[in-house]
Amino acid sequence: MWQKIKDGFDERAGLQSLIRIKLKDYKVPSGINIFYTLGIVALIAYMIQAVSGYFLLIYYIPHPDYAFKSVQDMMNMVPFGWLPRMIHIVVSNLMVIVIILHLISIFVMLSYKKPRELTWIAGVCLFFITLIFCLSGYLLPWSQRSFWATTIVTNIPTAFPVIGDYIANVLRGGNNISGTTLSRFFALHIAFLPPVFLFIAGFHMFLVRRLGLSTPPFRTAAEGSDEGYPFYPHFFLKQVFMIMVFFSLVFFMMTFMPTTFLPEAANTPADPLKTPFSIKPEWYFLAPYQMFKIIPNKFFGISLQVLLAVIFLLWPYLDTKEEKNILKRPLLILFFILAWTIWVSLTLWGRYS
């Protein structure tokens, strides 16, 4: 009976041949490691965010008078309401880490080289969109921390001459963070960013599938050679394994470090008249924030950051050497180490200053 249903369905949907063509016949280069699975882990993280976000939407009220209370009610009164919220918070941070690791692995393996320049650009765009997701979602609980951290970030564009104030006013919907800002960020977070993200992520994945996974640079086989093994089950199981590890990590954080991303100021309602003693943005914004603080000319500070972002985005077009093994590129190694040292130092400086 079961077999008949299966055969009947397969006859109409052609599932078996689809699995064969798309999964079994699809070859991935041999020698690929777990770093190749970070992309799918990031994608799963986005999905978790979407699903947990739907649950949060049921109870959340985007109004300054109710936002904080609705979040607290969800945490303390709604049965298991804490679960989607904690997952949303922890995954939002781990997702940024996964994407950073993904970008590092792509950079170190020089996988952005021709013909994958557009894949890199789409990936970096997704990274930027993730940061905007984080920024816009950060304000929504309307806590002291979210209110003042957003105040800092929305003040930064005022460093631009002429249009700076206009940009800041558009972001905030006025001179200060207010209910209008909350509505704007809420709309941005749940309505504007997801379709943009889906479009770029779709393009990114289309390119990955179209061009195939890049061959690890540390092996001898030439790109495009037939050598390799089927995507399913070998690489597929590797991906599933990493997804399980990611989930384990999420619940590990929730068990042993539940307040890491939820400090005391996140549990204090926003008070526009009470400036906290120390205001700091989230960890992934600390480096640009610290850089902005130490550069005496603010216009130069913001120009430099825009420039660095553009260089990061268009990196495949700037690094035009054909050599794909980073070990044979000492200057690039030096540049990479230097860039990381600066980023980590600025983050730590920002954290402890």
Added chain:
Amino acid sequence: MRYFFLPVIIIFILASSALASYREAFEKEFLFKSWGGEEPEVNACIDCHSSDIMKKEFQSVMQSWKRSWHYQNNVLCHDCHGGDYKDATMSMSHQRGFLGTPKYTEVPDFCGKCHIGILRNYLESGHGKALQATGKGPNCVTCHGSHNIQKANIEIINEGLCTKCHTYERAKIMKQALFATENKIRDIDKKLEDLKIEGIYVGDEKRELFSTQAEFRALFHTIDADLVKQRTDDFTRKLNVIDTKIKNSFNEIHFRKNFSAFLMLIFIGLSIVVSLLSKTYKD
């Protein structure tokens, strides 16, 4: 592409250098201004009392106040002394409601503008009656001090302070009557702080505790130990309600951690299964 970037970088650097002095005000604001909300208002009292033109003893008033419980709770000079803190020239004008320093006998009314319940009980107490009858009884400042006012606690009742006016015997009985409830209040306050660190919002419980505590301390100002003993059960009941809520919250935290740990173990198990499964395929 690289040749495109070179001029872009040069343009950026040139533009930045050309605009090096651009809006110095912004830089000052960026570094020092209070972010968002309204600009902090100028406070003539603080500005003047903090400046060097003020006599040393008046400057110390500001330093004392900055260490006080009032300061921590945003109670400013004009809240007690009146006047117009926005206008330096008229700040001490009586037309703008400036009260200045109250006379010794006026202190209870001065503080009682906010501490209404306490004033009522104090005036009915031996302390209050003595002040009203002779003008020499203890007022608020006698026990709490004036500018460096700290969060009240049971330690204010001590031999050194009370024996300035009378023997310690009666005060000791009062302290014993207060002891259990005060300890419970302190204990609950600490637990609420712990809950807050655990990521639980305790604003409602804090308010409930504050109101119970204020009511209890107002009662103390009657300095009637028997009355305090009589009412202790009421306060204990109210505090127990808050304590039960706290216990429930801690239980909830434990449940959350255990539940997360359970999910973590499931996913660790699944990752082990998948890892073993992939090994069989390789074989």
